[in-house]
Amino acid sequence: MxxxxxxxxxxxxxxxxxxxxxxxxxxxxxxxxxxxxxxxxxxxxxxxxxxxxxxxxxxxxxxxxxxxxxxxxxxxxxxxxxxxxxxxxxxxxxxxxxxxPRTARAAAALATNPLRTAYALHPVRLLVDLRAPESVPALISTLERLLTPHTPYWRVALACVEGLGALGDRRAVPALTSALDHPRLAAAAAASLARLDSAGNGSR
The missing domain is CATH 1.25.10.10 (Leucine-rich Repeat Variant)
Incomplete structure (x- = not known):
């Protein structure tokens, strides 16, 4: 502290x-x-x-x-x-x-609210830190909403991409694969997908 x-x-x-x-x-x-x-x-x-x-x-x-x-x-x-x-x-x-126990629910509500996307960066990062059941679904939902050309909130999308790699949940694969088509997200998406593949290989 x-x-x-x-x-x-x-x-x-x-x-x-x-x-x-x-x-x-x-x-x-x-x-x-x-x-x-x-x-x-x-x-x-x-x-x-x-x-x-x-x-x-x-x-x-x-x-x-x-x-x-x-x-x-x-x-x-x-x-x-x-x-x-x-x-x-x-x-x-x-x-x-x-x-x-209310924290993850509140952070997920802020991260996924399309009217508050400009302020979603820290709720997204908090969800990654918490590793709560709400974290992966909220990050996937937020990322998918931001996979549009020329989004002004690409830093939020990037935080989602990096966070999904850190959380290691393969439910994120489709959203991360879609992020490969976005120049500002492509490198981070590839790295996160590699982390998921490595984690999957290690569990077998």
Missing amino acids: EDHFHELTDRVRGELRSPADLVTYERLLGLARKNTPAGREELARMLTAVERPLWTREIAAFSLGCAGDRRAFETLVLLLNYRDPVRCATAAHALARLGD
């Missing part, structure tokens, strides 16, 4: 606007580092506090999520679907460590 926590706190420090913000920021950092039951209670209250800047909820949710406190789930899913990719990445890291 430490490296990601430092990246988060360094970024958030640039969002502070007043001496009161600095006091709140330092209070949150102290609570997160101590990780005591009383501290987690205070962090949890930050998740629903009104008239607070988003960064307070982000620090609280990240800290609680990495500590396995499921009260962070709703805020982390909100951040996973946020317009700022850096906040999405932070949320995905915490969700991967949260251990909440």
Whole structure:
């Protein structure tokens, strides 16, 4: 957690606007580092506090999520679907460590929603990290939808291709084979198919 926590706190420090913000920021950092039951209670209250800047909820949710406190789930899913990719990445890291059984379902819903494709990169990567039953079907569905010429979301498609290779499930073969016809995906699709073939050969 430490490296990601430092990246988060360094970024958030640039969002502070007043001496009161600095006091709140330092209070949150102290609570997160101590990780005591009383501290987690205070962090949890930050998740629903009104008239607070988003960064307070982000620090609280990240800290609680990495500590396995499921009260962070709703805020982390909100951040996973946020317009700022850096906040999405932070949320995905915490969700991967949260251990909440709802996480894979939520990530799959975000990844497969055609109205949210612009924000699907980190949900896709999270599904790969989780290796949940929802992961492969969601990645296949998302990839198949993006196998159109000149898609602006080819990075999401590429994450699906690479993730399907890492997950090693042969249900992905048809979608990966179709991806061979797309110049930006072809090399990764060939590599993922080779990984699936190698895994299959090794299991016999």
